[in-house]
Amino acid sequence: MMEFSQHLCPKFERALEILGKRWTSMIVYQLLSGPYRFVNLEQSIPNLSGKVLSERLKELEAEGIIQRDVYPETPVRIEYKLTEKGRGLAPLFTEIAAWAEQWMEPPADLPES
Amino acid sequence: MMEFSQHLCPKFERALEILGKRWTSMIVYQLLSGPYRFVNLEQSIPNLSGKVLSERLKELEAEGIIQRDVYPETPVRIEYKLTEKGRGLAPLFTEIAAWAEQWMEPPADLPES
Numbered sequence: 001m002m003e004f005s006q007h008l009c010p011k012f013e014r015a016l017e018i019l020g021k022r023w024t025s026m027i028v029y030q031l032l033s034g035p036y037r038f039v040n041l042e043q044s045i046p047n048l049s050g051k052v053l054s055e056r057l058k059e060l061e062a063e064g065i066i067q068r069d070v071y072p073e074t075p076v077r078i079e080y081k082l083t084e085k086g087r088g089l090a091p092l093f094t095e096i097a098a099w100a101e102q103w104m105e106p107p108a109d110l111p112e113s
Numbered sequence: 114m115m116e117f118s119q120h121l122c123p124k125f126e127r128a129l130e131i132l133g134k135r136w137t138s139m140i141v142y143q144l145l146s147g148p149y150r151f152v153n154l155e156q157s158i159p160n161l162s163g164k165v166l167s168e169r170l171k172e173l174e175a176e177g178i179i180q181r182d183v184y185p186e187t188p189v190r191i192e193y194k195l196t197e198k199g200r201g202l203a204p205l206f207t208e209i210a211a212w213a214e215q216w217m218e219p220p221a222d223l224p225e226s
Contacts, residue, residue, distance in 0.1 A: 015213035016139050025133045026126075064216075085216045092208045099205065100128035103177075103198045 018063055019092075023048055023056055028086060029093050031066060035081035060086070131176055132205075136161050140169055141199060142206050144179060148194035173199070 019025055023045070030036060030044050042053050057080055060066040065086040071077040082089075132138055136158065143149060143157050155166050170193055173179040178199040184190040195202075 009210075009213075010219050011213040011217040012210050013139075015209050015217050016142065019209065020133070020135060020138045022133060022135055026129050029129065088212050088216055092205060092212065095205045095208050096128050096132065097122075097125050099201050100122075100124040103201055104124040104128050106123055 018059070018065075019089075021056065021059070023052060024060070025093075025096075027053070027056055027060070028065065028082070028089055031080065031082045031086065032090055032093065035069070035079040037077070037079055041080065065089070131172070131178075132202075134169065134172070136165060136169055137173070138206075138209075140166070140173070141178065141195070141202055144193065144195045144199065145203055145206065148182070148192040150190070150192055154193065178202070 019028075026045050026048070027041065030041060036044070038050075038053070038057075042048060042050050045053075057066065057068070061068055063085075064083055066080050067083050069079045069081065071079070132141075139158050139161070140154065143154060149157070151163075151166070151170075155161060155163050158166075170179065170181070174181055176198075177196055179193050180196050182192045182194065184192070
């Protein structure tokens with residue numbers, strides 16, 4: 001298993017910074033299930049505002065983690081989807097799911113699923 | 114590999130919420146290398162204010178991810194360290210490091226390490 005040194009390698013620190021931003025991991029996770037249009041992505045994540053979603057999508061696009069596909073239909077259709085780099089994050093969510101399953105209590109208002 | 118459904122299991126969503134908070138993953142990562150005193154933890158993470166660090170430590174302690182050890186010395190010594198639940202996050206950072214190594218460019222101002 002990886003040795004964890006106090007020294008943060010720049011690439012790793014940059015990755016933590018990107019992934020550690022509020023909502024980013026939730027957005028990437030949703031896109032792992034396929035392309036989304038803006039309005040559907042916004043609806044799929046409770047409490048996420050359109051403004052913040054728009055910011056995060058721009059950041060993720062600039063990082064090459066997602067791509068924005070424009071379909072010249074009427075009206076124009078725009079979809080967001082993960083790039084290969086973005087799909088490379090899938091194992092991260094597999095680990096989060098395993099950790100959550102082992103350690104997290106179900107929220108008080110919900111029966112054990 | 115895990116099938117990614119649009120439906121967010123409550124435990125998983127809760128885990129994403131906790132880990133997705135700004136600075137949380139960076140703080141947990143630092144603690145993977147061992148216990149820290151507040152001031153050293155604050156110094157080890159650039160741009161992180163004492164106020165936010167204090168908030169995150171309280172949240173992480175409430176979630177059972179870290180523990181706060183008080184040593185009755187003079188002056189009193191207080192250390193923060195990961196619990197077993199917290200150490201369970203280590204594979205997550207191994208995945209982030211692997212992803213960063215494969216996909217991230219070194220920041221422009223730094224030579225390839």
